[in-house]
Amino acid sequence: MKDEFDDLFGEYEKEFEDGEKQEKGKEGEKEGEEREENKQAKEDEFGDLSELSKMMGVKPKNAAIISGLDKISLCSMCTLCEIPADCFDANHGSFAVLNVKDRDPEEDARVLTQTFRGLEVVLIVNRDQNLSAKVYKEGKEKEKVAPPIILFEFPALKNYLVGISNLSELKGEEASVNSLSLTKEEALTLLKQIF
Numbered sequence: 001m002k003d004e005f006d007d008l009f010g011e012y013e014k015e016f017e018d019g020e021k022q023e024k025g026k027e028g029e030k031e032g033e034e035r036e037e038n039k040q041a042k043e044d045e046f047g048d049l050s051e052l053s054k055m056m057g058v059k060p061k062n063a064a065i066i067s068g069l070d071k072i073s074l075c076s077m078c079t080l081c082e083i084p085a086d087c088f089d090a091n092h093g094s095f096a097v098l099n100v101k102d103r104d105p106e107e108d109a110r111v112l113t114q115t116f117r118g119l120e121v122v123l124i125v126n127r128d129q130n131l132s133a134k135v136y137k138e139g140k141e142k143e144k145v146a147p148p149i150i151l152f153e154f155p156a157l158k159n160y161l162v163g164i165s166n167l168s169e170l171k172g173e174e175a176s177v178n179s180l181s182l183t184k185e186e187a188l189t190l191l192k193q194i195f
Contacts, residue, residue, distance in 0.1 A: 058128045063105035066122040068093040076187035078179035086176045114139030
């Protein structure tokens with residue numbers, strides 16, 4: 001009788017443990033879905049505010065293009081596309097601080113990725129203290145991403161975009177190359193050497 005009870009109790013315990021595991025698995029899935037929904041909501045919020053500011057004619061305070069290339073390659077491409085920018089190396093690729101005076105950063109990102117097929121960049125723009133980040137490839141906006149996620153890997157750029165530092169201070173901290181300092185011939189030669 002004791003053996004039967006032990007067997008029955010063991011089966012009950014096993015069922016309880018299995019049920020608990022399934023419940024935890026469901027909770028984990030639910031938490032994962034909630035995290036994904038929250039992330040998407042934040043991305044939409046960033047995007048909506050930025051689009052609204054653009055529609056209202058608010059000019060960008062500053063903007064930058066992030067790429068997986070080194071700064072010389074990115075700078076050379078900007079030169080060939082006639083995009084004025086200061087290019088910096090980072091731990092993960094490089095970034096180009098765009099000259100937003102009388103220019104449209106979205107158009108610069110479009111031209112750059114249309115000219116160099118296969119190049120994928122992230123454009124980050126600060127309009128009316130609202131940051132937006134968009135992925136561009138082959139001359140088109142592919143998707144919106146949350147700026148904090150992207151800028152986590154680029155602390156110096158983040159400080160510049162949010163106004164903690166200015167361009168002069170950024171140049172003082174990091175070595176840079178200006179796209180206007182290169183001729184198109186020099187830029188083309190550099191790209192041929194690199195690629």
